[in-house]
């Protein structure tokens with residue numbers, strides 16, 4: 513009430529001195545005063561308006577960054593990263609230029625991530641043009657992402673720093689480079705973190721994916737899209753091994769739900785816009801340059817530090833098992849999917865005919881209990897783990913994963929070759945080299 517009173521009091525204060533005084537001055541004087549008062553008020557507001565417009569103009573990005581190839585670099589992320597400008601475009605084109613014939617030009621999202629960095633490097637090594645895109649988020653140590661970026665940079669792969677939700681950036685990328693393929697690996701990964709930060713899954717796995725599909729739909733030519741779904745879509749499915757035909761409508765985590773949503777969204781873009789889309793359901797990928805949030809990684813860290821590790825058990829002390837799949841096998845599956853992807857059929861956002869739509873399991877098809885994973889790590893690290901056994905909490909993890917890979921085998925010639933012990937041996941070698949000697953001495957192979 514008192515606030516209202518204060519406001520009404522303010523309203524009654526004259527906005528300029530010498531304002532209209534009805535009783536004394538003559539008509540002429542009154543008009544003159546009125547005019548000068550109006551003029552000064554007009555001048556004041558015009559000046560204010562112009563200052564405001566100039567300020568807004570200086571703050572705003574160019575309305576269409578694609579309209580000029582000489583657009584100035586602009587700040588894009590809070591991290592201080594920028595994109596745009598002549599030098600930036602030059603780096604983009606150089607990275608995108610294929611070295612082999614016929615050349616593919618691939619946009620790899622999540623290129624600073626675990627799978628993305630390996631895939632980018634393999635594509636580049638065989639001669640494809642590769643441009644990476646990553647927002648270097650801090651879900652896990654961004655230093656590890658920067659180290660992967662440095663290695664890729666030495667191999668000629670430029671990673672653009674930006675978010676897949678940035679519409680202008682995506683438009684610009686497709687304006688500068690006629691990508692033939694998009695390998696979409698950017699995502700908010702991890703099952704348990706969804707309890708802490710659910711919106712990050714919506715941001716990257718749903719909103720970001722739709723934004724990317726929109727950019728692909730409008731691009732000319734439309735690229736073929738290969739993207740990472742996840743074995744987690746099988747959720748509570750208990751029929752093993754998991755086949756692509758099995759039900760995927762019982763997700764056990766928000767992460768799984770966003771991947772499942774991604775599969776449905778992908779279908780609509782294929783159906784409406786003629787985008788060729790291949791979804792790959794990865795099963796627990798591990799290996800050198802891996803993700804610190806995954807069990808094999810933090811078990812290694814904690815065993816070496818003499819810290820206790822928690823191993824989860826199913827009902828009646830049954831073991832939790834995973835179809836651990838070595839990174840090199842996953843990379844081969846990704847490249848197989850890319851090489852067999854047919855062209856998108858749409859143009860200018862309009863579908864011209866039916867386009868390819870596929871989903872494949874990429875696993876190792878040999879599940880291993882987590883207790884066995886720990887036993888192998890103990891052997892390789894030559895340290896006995898301090899173990900604590902706890903019942904599997906209901907925070908998104910499932911008890912068992914096992915891939916049926918016959919479809920990927922017949923259509924992509926996918927044939928995983930690395931067993932868990934051989935793969936972990938390579939991981940441990942990398943881990944010790946990376947954390948003891950520093951990132952500069954560690955290579956991808």
Ligand SMILES: NC(=O)c1ccc[n+]([C@@H]2O[C@H](COP(=O)([O-])OP(=O)(O)OC[C@H]3O[C@@H](n4cnc5c(N)ncnc54)[C@H](O)[C@@H]3O)[C@@H](O)[C@H]2O)c1
Pocket residue numbers: 621622623624625626627628645646647648649657674675676677696697698699700701702715716720740741742743793794795796797798803
């Ligand atoms: N590693 C596995 O075991 C596994 C299993 C199943 C599915 N997947 C899927 O495979 C893909 C790659 O996984 P990974 O293990 O390499 O994970 P990762 O976290 O190492 O890589 C993902 C990368 O995407 C980036 N990113 C996240 N959100 C982004 C955004 N909005 N814009 C731009 N960049 C963004 C991150 O910075 C990160 O570098 C993901 O889609 C993941 O969900 C992985």
